[in-house]
Amino acid sequence: MSKHSFKDWLIATRPWSFPASAMPVIVSTAWLHFKGYEVSIPLALLSLITIITVHAAGNVWSDYFDFKKHVDRDDNYSVKTLTSGQFSPAEFMRFSICLQVVAVILGVALVCLTGMPTLYIGLAGLALSLLYPPLKYNALGDVVIFLCYAVLPMLGMSYILTGKFHCNILFVAIPIGLITDAILHSNNTRDIQDDAKAGIKTFAMLIGGKTSAWIFIFEMILPFIFAIAISFFGLLPVKTVWLILLALPIALKNAAQMHRFISSKTPSDIQDLDEKSAKLQMAFSLLLSIAMIIPL
Numbered sequence: 001m002s003k004h005s006f007k008d009w010l011i012a013t014r015p016w017s018f019p020a021s022a023m024p025v026i027v028s029t030a031w032l033h034f035k036g037y038e039v040s041i042p043l044a045l046l047s048l049i050t051i052i053t054v055h056a057a058g059n060v061w062s063d064y065f066d067f068k069k070h071v072d073r074d075d076n077y078s079v080k081t082l083t084s085g086q087f088s089p090a091e092f093m094r095f096s097i098c099l100q101v102v103a104v105i106l107g108v109a110l111v112c113l114t115g116m117p118t119l120y121i122g123l124a125g126l127a128l129s130l131l132y133p134p135l136k137y138n139a140l141g142d143v144v145i146f147l148c149y150a151v152l153p154m155l156g157m158s159y160i161l162t163g164k165f166h167c168n169i170l171f172v173a174i175p176i177g178l179i180t181d182a183i184l185h186s187n188n189t190r191d192i193q194d195d196a197k198a199g200i201k202t203f204a205m206l207i208g209g210k211t212s213a214w215i216f217i218f219e220m221i222l223p224f225i226f227a228i229a230i231s232f233f234g235l236l237p238v239k240t241v242w243l244i245l246l247a248l249p250i251a252l253k254n255a256a257q258m259h260r261f262i263s264s265k266t267p268s269d270i271q272d273l274d275e276k277s278a279k280l281q282m283a284f285s286l287l288l289s290i291a292m293i294i295p296l
Helices: 006-012 019-034 041-068 089-114 116-136 141-162 169-190 192-198 203-207 209-231 241-264 273-293
Strands: none
Touching: 006 089, 019 041, 019 141, 019 169, 019 273, 041 089, 041 116, 041 141, 089 116, 089 141, 116 141, 141 169, 169 192, 169 203, 169 209, 169 241, 169 273, 192 203, 203 209, 209 241, 209 273, 241 273
């Protein structure tokens, strides 16, 4: 069996998707700073590395089961690391387990530094990550993604950095979670026919392609409206939150691409919308973080 380079292993984790896990940590840290808390940058960095490792492990784990379930095949838009024969299923399983072990070690370090509530958040995230494949195959993938990459990390970060939970941060988690859900939702909208052949059910399949497309468009636009709206209640800085509008052209372009799919019904028209949605997440979240750090 041929040896794989570091780049091969890295690509296998789908690093383009990492904004989905990294941005909640960054936004949470910025929000706590905005609210006047002194935040520990080392703890924030450790949390960032931990959640990205969990995310990488989850991606490899999910791809393994998608291959075994024939969700990923040579003739569809799936990742090709397994279907092309570049990696063997056994290699992917071992790789995922290794990443999960590293994530657990990092998580234990966080628990030792912060307290037992961090453990509960971590265990919930790890359990959802491991259970993601069967949950995704039964139309619950969108819920799992919203919990894993918005609710749990942002609520957890509020405890890790301040020693107590701040439920108001969940309002900020909503726009972040909607964009992250859009990454999965665009993928599932594109793959409705292929997923049906594989015998699985996704939320996009249950509601149909047209409705699914409109939900994606909704997920592109609402985060901007919601973030600006909650700023008037003191949850975000009203004077600087408008910075996020610099990312609006990306969202509108993504929405327009999905809108064309409504007419064409051609999956290739939205082949790359998952990656483009991840780029929107990075732009939106970084601008939102900058808005919370800039002095008023």
